[in-house]
Amino acid sequence: MTELTESVRLEMRDDVALVIVNNPPVNALSHHVRQGLLDGMHQAAQNEAVAVVLICDGRTFIAGADISEFGGERLGPDLPEVQDAMENCPKPVVAAIHGTALGGGLEVALCAHYRVAVESAKFGLPEVKLGLLPGAGGTQRLPRVTGVPKALQMMTSGDQIGASEALMCGLVDQVVEDLETGAIALARKAAHEGWPLTKIRDRNEKLQETESDPDLFSNFRKSIARKTRGFLAPEYNVQCVEAAISGTFEEGLAAERRLFTDLMTGSQSGAQRYYFFAERAANKIPDVPRDTPVVDVQHCGVLGAGTMGGGIAMNFANVGIAVTIVERDQESLDRGLAVVRKNYERSASRGSIAPEDVDRRMALITGSIDKNDFAGCDMVIEAVFEDMELKKTIFAELDAICRQGAVLASNTSALDVNEIASATSRPQSVIGMHFFSPANVMKMLEVVRGDKTSDTVIQTAMTIAKKIAKVPVLVGVCHGFVGNRMLFMRRIEADKMVLEGATPDQVDRVLFDFGFPMGPFAMSDLAGLDIGWKAENSKSDSVRDIMNESGRKGQKNGRGYYTYDPDTRAATPDPDVVAMIREFAVGRGIEQREVTDQEVLERCLYPMVNEGAKILEEGIAIRGSDIDVVWVNGYGWPMYRGGPMYWADEVGLTEVVASIKDYGERLGGAHWKLSPLLERLATEGGSLH
Ligand code: 3H9
DSSP, X not given: OEEEETTEEEEEETTEEEEEEOOTTTTOBOHHHHHHHHHHHHHHHHSSOSEEEEEEOTTOSOOSBOGGGTTSOOOSOOHHHHHHHHHTOSSOEEEEEOSEEETHHHHHHTTSSEEEEETTOEEEOGGGGGTOOOTTTHHHHXXXXXXXXXXXXXXXXXXXXXXXXXXXXXXOSEEESSHHHHHHHHHHHHHHHTOOOOOGGGXXXXXXXXGGOTTHHHHHHHHHTTTTTTOSHHHHHHHHHHHHHHSOHHHHHHHHHHHHHHHHTSHHHHHHHHHHHHHHHTTOOTXXXXXXXXXXXXXXXXXXXXXXXXXXXXXXXXXTOEEEEEOSSHHHHHHHHHHHHHHHHHHHHHTSXXXXXXXXXXXXXXXXXOGGGGTTOSXXXXXXXXXXXXXXXXXXHHHHHSOTTOEEEXXXXXXXXXXXXXXXXXXXXXXXXXXXXXXTTOOEEEEEEOTTOOHHHHHHHHHHHHXXXXXXXXXXXXXXXXXXXXXXXXXXXXHHHXXXXXXHHHHHHHHHHHTOSSOHHHHHHHXXXXXTOOGGGOOSOSHHHHHHHTTOOBGGGTBSSEEEOTTTOOEEEOHHHHHHHHHHHHHTTOOOOOOOHHHHHHHHHHHHHHHHHHHHHTTSBSSHHHHHHHHHHHHOOOGGGOOHHHHHHHHOHHHHHHHHHHHHHHHOOGGGSOOHHHHHXXXXXXXXX
């Protein structure tokens, strides 16, 4: 055995050389890995071996370039140097893949002459998720193996494919049971039988297949336009594949390098790479050690089979956890379960789950109208109306029914978790788990720790959240927690601006152009303007009152801030609404003026930044990046702008502070009162993220 570098070693298995990477946690291509691979290839080319196998220790094959090295000093050999050594090795080189071969890792594997994998292996080029493109020949080699349509899809989505699919599309040559044994056997056979040492760069036949479809690229662009709006990287990935078709391999590589550098030095990738680490940092809770024991959640209870409760139940059934869902009466229960089944059937008809999964998952969900059926549950999540008295009554009941040690969670989106916990004899077991709607789709989960919530309960909620594929962020108790508390601030200003002369359509358009999927007024229409509104209490003293009084309920009846086409649901700004708002504002003596788009943007976003800073100084969020994770995942803040805290730092805190002071003096309102933390950071040159 030869230690080549701190993370790569060379071992012989009779006449086959193994180059073994050991760089936990994910065998990223740090400089010492690149150096070790280069040395390993050179040594194996010259020693007595007849073939070389590249294999990794630990949980995965190489999962990509070392992202933490980006933007830093360049150390060690470049990846293409390593790849050249592999492709030009005079002996067969076999990549042996388990776990995930991602990004630069897959690009390395594509330079081996052959690839074997275990059944559970996954393959992908996820660079697009970091605002990048595969920068080590992946954009040129992948389409030569899989064909252009598959490569385009993989590169622009960043999604992974499994070993069976990889085998079918030619990405791997063999799926084996025992990786090392299988890879060595193939390598030896290739050497002894004199198999060709084909380089993927020389294979053009799959590229030529595109000649029969001149509209391939334009159709593909159309198909991803909606999903990728605002992002640069997907389009740059497409351009690289176009370059693969239109020129030689070297010309394609040159285009890839140029576009990669553009992305790497641009603001979008900077924000997306920041976000990658932000999401992982959110898992780290300074005062709750990672090895804190957790409750083994094998059976989860959900109270309420409405939209929220049903969606929450699905998350657990999706990963094989049994669920008991309790409703008030049989009719509501049946209705709720029917919606869950319909959701699963829709997923099956779209192909996102197997047809047999519908019954399999439904079988895990047991309906009941008796809360006593929660007695055996390890965790119960309450998902009823946002009414404190109701929640307290329910938690007192759960306290009497549930076994000691069970986690008692509330899906409240704003209420005081400490007060809810006070209704029980075990506040240490109570926690908030704020799912976002639709709960089976949205990844965000605010985990709300009460004053007395135990470490075990916090760690259990964070762990189970990951298991059900959510992105959890731990927050403290305050009205609206992190997400909604900041959203409230945006809403105050949006409502004020339409009274001063902006239109709902203008406010929404400015935020849409910024990158949000929709603005506050379109969002209200979607949620329903009549939520929480009661005709008997309505006194025509807010825009919401007059909208409801004139029968505008939002999308549900086709009339809200916009009018909606009954067939397509397309929204059209409604001049009657604008006239109604004007009349209301003038009647209240509000002076009408033109509000610029810039003002709309600043007045929507700066109060959120200010509130975020207050949330930080109060310790409601552990770190600024946690706030960004909540906003990107829960509210559609464009990932290529990092999140509100990151964005404010990019704008410049001095400028943000000056604007907040200026608006505060002109407009008044507690939400404009400057956060002392924000002011201090601006003065000291600090940063919110
Ligand atoms: C690229 O390859 C560019 C090339 O085309 C061009 C080159 C010229 N680097 O996610 P986890 C850390 S771009 C550094 O919690 P999981 C991560 O921060 C790259 N660190 O585990 C975390 O650290 P900590 C293309 C990395 O099991 C720990 O590993 N590749 C990297 O849930 C565990 O991560 C990608 O984009 C990295 N590349 O998921 C793949 N990856 O414990 C990105 C992870 O201190 N990675 N870390 O918080 C992933 O998608 C997931 O990490 C993976 C494992 C699926 C691999």
